[in-house]
Amino acid sequence: MGLKDITSSLSLKSLDSRLDPGTDPKRIQKVSKGATKPRWNTMEFKFYYLMFAIVVPLMINAALSATNERSPNFPRFEPLLSKGWIRGRKVDNSDSQYRFFRDNLPLLVGLVLLHSSLKKAVVGITKCQKATFDLVFGLIFLFAAHGINAIRVLTHVLISFAIAKCFRKRTKLAVLLTWVYGISTLFINNSYWNYPFGNIMSALSPLDTSFKxxxxxxxxxYNFTLLRTLSFNMDFLEKWEEVKAGKKTVFASPAPPSKPELKRSTSSTLETICENGKKAVLLEERARLSAPHHIQDYSLSHYIAYITYTPLFIAGPIITFNDYLYQSQQTLPSINRRAIIVYALRFVFCVLTMEAVLHYIYAVAVSKAKAWDGDTPFQISMIGLFNLNIVWLKLLIPWRLFRLWALIDGIDPPENMLRCMNNNFSALAFWRAWHRSFNKWVVRYIYVPLGGSSHRILSSLAVFSFVAIWHDIELKLLLWGWLIVLFLLPEIFAQQVFSGHHKKWWYRFVRSFGAILNIWMMMIANLFGFCLGYDGTVHLIKGIFFTWSGIKFLIGANLALFIATQVMFEQREHEKRKGVNVKC
Known part of the structure; x- marks a missing residue:
């Protein structure tokens, strides 16, 4: 494997086929036309490389000195550490969310192999539909995962299904009830997730001692299950309105129906017919979002199969009902052996990177113990930064495993993490690249229906309020969501002011100042919401602005961020020259 193959394997388009411009010269030319000339070999960027070689090791050393055995606060967070496997070192396995995944990783890998081989055998021998297998295996997995509590999950799922079906003739009411009930389930589960069955009916008391x-x-x-229930209802109601109005979809057969298409004809409306009469696969994700399924395909069996689809059941990535059903019947060209092997190798590399970080930088344990007494602002900021990197990795790794599982199974969901957490300078772009399938979901089902860019502030407020509540029923996270919207306003305003100046020589330097401000705001918001909390964030801010060492750190950090943003800009210009523009 040559250098070209390695760089190709690490590119964005190898991460997700949706980003690949393919061989379409018009698409590539359209994107590359606005790209600037390369700056990689200029003296300016050679200076930047030198600064990277000096500053990055200093950052790592500051994190090491504040979070491992060298720290005078080590006795305070040492009890949170566990026995490791790298050179006899202890490992920071104190994050309960990642600990659950890490400890069960061998079991999950075994399940991937079992599910994939069993499905291929059963579908190959019995010729049953893939969705049918997904339904049966999904229900078995649901009860194995949650035991008797699967009844609670199915209760929510069936009530949501009933709302869409019973009120379908009054679509607006069905949509309203779907959202009201869906959001209500988050509050219900938060308070009554373990409510005794015996309190509902004494005859159900034995269920309380059953397998959990x-x-x-x-x-x-369940939060991920909720996204799927909402997706099905919205897709079904959209299709119902279309059928009721007698509209012809873009991909439907040439002859429009004379009355609502409520009964299945002998020919499948799922096929896409080209001008030459040949079938074509819907390569564009947007096309699959409104794939021409028959109204009867929005059935209870397909619904349960989608809800309980095992590879994506635990944590996603999220794929819409229309896209899932289409891919269960049509295999996309992106599902090929080379792409899957490359993706698997990238997953293994991420796991090993996480293990190295957890064995040498105990940032999570330090944050839990609030053991930063006597640390400099530089050290505290590095505790926060590596904490955020661990948050990024602990989400990326499970998502990539589950997406890898889906790819092996023949389903191509969106990649959730496009950019490294450190490779972001725009708050708007950051949310397009972080949990990308969820971002796509909220854009389709919340942002666009509420008016999109024409009501950007209101739509964004609704989006981040839902995102915050969906993550957890905490005032802290709701405030975090509103804080994000507040931090978006300066960037939106700046984009409007400087929209016509992007080709000016000074534009990228002015843009860097705005990017630095964005990075600080995103860092503070996420440190407050996910890492240091109120006490740690206030301690960091006081240390930066009210101590001489903090002011020196602030000046140095801003210079480093200026260099970093210039490299980020150039990387995105480099992608545009290749015809790739992911807008993040």
Whole structure:
């Protein structure tokens, strides 16, 4: 494997086929036309490389000195560490969310192999539909994962299904009830996730002592199930309105129906017919979002198969119902052996990177113990930064495993993490690249229906309020969501002011100042919401602005961020020259 193959394997388009411009010269030319000339070999960027070689090791050393055995606060967070496997070192396995995944990783890998081989055998021998297998295996997995609590999950799922079906003739009411009930389930589960069955009916008391599954806290993973229930209802109601109005979809057969298409004809409306009469696969994700499924395909069996689809059940990535059903019947060209092997190798590399970080930088344990007494602002900021990197990795790794599982199974969901957490300078772009499938979901089902860019502030407020509540029923996270919207306003304003100046020589330097401000705001918001909390964030801010060492750190940090943003800009210009523009 040559250098070209390695760089190609690490590119964005190898991460997700949706980003690949393919061989379409018009698409490539359209994107590359606005790209600037390369600056990689200029003296300016050679200076930047030198600064990277000096500053990055200093950052790592500051994190090491504040979070491992060299720290005078080590006795305070040492009890949170566990026995490791790298050179006899202890490992920071104190994050409960990642600990659950890490400890069960061998079991999950075994399940991937079992599910994939069993499905290929059963579908190959019996010729049953893939969705049928997904339904049966999904229900078995649901009860294995949550035991008797699977009844609670199915209750929510069936009530949501009933709302869409019973009120379909009054679509607006069905949409309203779907959202009201869906959001209400988050509050219900938060307070009554373990409500005794015996309190509902004495005859149900034996259920309270029954098998609770491998994952007793079913409510934690229900949040992803909620996204799927909402997706099905919205897709079904959209299709119902289309059928009721007698509209012809872009991909439907040439002859429009004379009355609502309520009964299935002998020919499948799922096929896309080209001008030459040949079938074509819907390569564009947007096309699959409104794939021409028959109204009868929005059935209870397909619904349950989608809800309980095992590879994506625990944590996603999220794929819409229309896209799932289409891909269960049509295999996309992106599903090929080379792409899957490359993706698997990138997953293994990420796991090993996480293990190295957890064995040498105990940032999570320090944050839990609030053991930063006597640390400099530089050290505290590095505790926060590596904490955020661990948050990024602890989400990326499970998502990539589950997406890898889906790819092996023949389903191509969106990649959730496009950019490294450190490779972001725009708050708007950051949210397009972080949990990308969820971002796509909220854009389709919340942002666009509420007016999109024409009502950007209101739509964004609704989006981040839902995102905050969906993550957890905490005032802190709701405030975090509103804080994000507040931090978006300066960037939106700046984009409007400087929209016509992007080709000016000074534009990228002015842009860097705005990017630096964005980075500080995103860092503070996420440190407050996910890492240091109120006490740690206030301690960091006081240390930066009210001490001489903090002011020196602030000046140095801003210079480093200026250099970093210039490299980020150039990387995105480099992608544009290749015809790739992911807008993040």
């Amino acid at each position: 599954g491998i994952i007793e806290r079913w409510d934690v993973f």
